[in-house]
Amino acid sequence: xxxxxxxxxxxxxxxxxxxxxxxxxxxxxxxxxxxxxxxxxxxxxxxxxxxxxxxxxxxxxxxxxxxxxxxxxxxxxxxxxxxxxxxxxxxxxxxxxxxxxxxxxxxxxxxxxxxxxxxxxxxxxxxxxxxxxxxxxxxxxxxxxxxxxxxxxxxxxxxxxxxxxxx
Amino acid sequence: xxxxxxxxxxxxxxxxxxxxxxxxxxxxxxxxxxxxxxxxxxxxxxxxxxxxxxxxxxxxxxxxxxxxxxxxxxxxxxxxxxxxxxxxxxxxxxxxxxxxxxxxxxxxxxxxxxxxxxxxxxxxxxxxxxxxxxxxxxxxxxxxxxxxxxxxxxxxxxxxxxxxxxxxxxxxxxxxxxxxxxxxxxxxxxxxxxxxxxxxxxxxxxxxxxxxxxxxxxxxxxxxxxxxxxxxxxxxxxxxxxxxxxx
Numbered sequence: 001x002x003x004x005x006x007x008x009x010x011x012x013x014x015x016x017x018x019x020x021x022x023x024x025x026x027x028x029x030x031x032x033x034x035x036x037x038x039x040x041x042x043x044x045x046x047x048x049x050x051x052x053x054x055x056x057x058x059x060x061x062x063x064x065x066x067x068x069x070x071x072x073x074x075x076x077x078x079x080x081x082x083x084x085x086x087x088x089x090x091x092x093x094x095x096x097x098x099x100x101x102x103x104x105x106x107x108x109x110x111x112x113x114x115x116x117x118x119x120x121x122x123x124x125x126x127x128x129x130x131x132x133x134x135x136x137x138x139x140x141x142x143x144x145x146x147x148x149x150x151x152x153x154x155x156x157x158x159x160x161x162x163x164x165x166x167x
Numbered sequence: 168x169x170x171x172x173x174x175x176x177x178x179x180x181x182x183x184x185x186x187x188x189x190x191x192x193x194x195x196x197x198x199x200x201x202x203x204x205x206x207x208x209x210x211x212x213x214x215x216x217x218x219x220x221x222x223x224x225x226x227x228x229x230x231x232x233x234x235x236x237x238x239x240x241x242x243x244x245x246x247x248x249x250x251x252x253x254x255x256x257x258x259x260x261x262x263x264x265x266x267x268x269x270x271x272x273x274x275x276x277x278x279x280x281x282x283x284x285x286x287x288x289x290x291x292x293x294x295x296x297x298x299x300x301x302x303x304x305x306x307x308x309x310x311x312x313x314x315x316x317x318x319x320x321x322x323x324x325x326x327x328x329x330x331x332x333x334x335x336x337x338x339x340x341x342x343x344x345x346x347x348x349x350x351x352x353x354x355x356x357x358x359x360x361x362x363x364x365x366x367x368x369x370x371x372x373x374x375x376x377x378x379x380x381x382x383x384x385x386x387x388x389x390x391x392x393x394x395x396x397x398x399x400x401x402x403x404x405x406x407x408x409x410x411x412x413x414x
Contacts, residue, residue: 005322014347026343034338047334050214051288058297063304
């Protein structure tokens with residue numbers, strides 16, 4: 001490399017998240033005067049043809065954060081009243097077509113858990129309630145135990161669940 | 168035969184020039200400051216390995232034995248001595264040593280120092296230490312131990328010299344975390360490095376075998392500020408000739 005850039009070392013940095021902290025920052029920066037177990041304090045310097053060149057010094061800042069806890073919820077209870085019933089199918093239709101309020105827990109309204117809140121969720125829920133159709137996806141309706149969304153946070157099928165007070 | 172005489176004569180001339188018997192006037196100097204920039208650092212260790220004769224031979228006599236090993240003919244005793252002092256557990260050069268503040272004293276075992284006038288070195292290129300693959304963020308639950316990798320980079324631009332950097336040293340401060348492990352890259356300049364992952368504190372100093380010096384990043388701290396981090400020092404260039412490398 002007469003000119004250009006190359007990696008000259010790789011570091012693995014280990015950090016323990018502090019208990020109770022929302023976010024922290026780990027910062028890496030170059031500094032003169034650092035001393036290993038042996039040898040003299042080290043200077044940041046680059047030698048070309050035996051002459052010292054003082055380099056420009058970059059830095060690296062890494063944000064550490066904790067993902068928010070995922071709320072437990074019942075599928076097919078977008079109204080949030082603790083029961084997966086006809087009012088929830090109506091709630092979905094009302095939200096989709098007449099401007100009704102959005103559910104506090106979107107995942108609860110995604111009855112078939114296909115990653116989209118649409119009319120198929122209302123139909124699936126009505127089918128389950130009245131024609132013996134497939135039960136709502138995990139963690140299941142109010143007759144099942146509360147649970148979390150099986151999809152990874154941030155995955156395409158994860159719609160999120162802001163709040164759900166019935167678990 | 169004439170060629171041999173000429174060759175032998177030139178060797179003899181250079182050896183005499185580089186060893187002893189100078190009667191030049193002594194001037195104050197700083198031992199180890201081979202490139203006469205007023206600071207003793209890794210560039211001085213690299214300067215030994217070039218062909219340029221020093222303006223102050225006594226400054227290049229790192230171990231103070233009355234012999235300055237500069238260039239291929241004289242071995243690598245002095246550069247090894249100086250680099251060991253700077254980065255390993257070598258002894259300090261005798262007075263007037265590099266850590267003597269202020270004006271240096273006279274050499275008790277002079278071999279010649281006609282001129283010692285420290286001045287800023289000529290700028291041959293713009294260089295920079297930086298980071299690559301620095302993650303913007305990493306996640307982990309409270310109390311969880313998380314780890315991430317990051318690379319240190321050396322960038323050279325506007326280089327007016329025929330070659331690139333042949334040595335460097337850096338100190339790194341890590342705030343909010345601890346150094347878990349380090350490794351060198353698999354190729355530094357023309358030097359193929361066979362060991363990809365190394366333990367903390369690994370070091371190689373084999374200039375005498377035409378090699379190089381690698382002091383991999385090791386845990387370090389600033390005794391004055393208490394900052395925690397790592398240091399590293401690398402000399403790619405072996406003795407002058409085909410075995411010399413630059414980045």
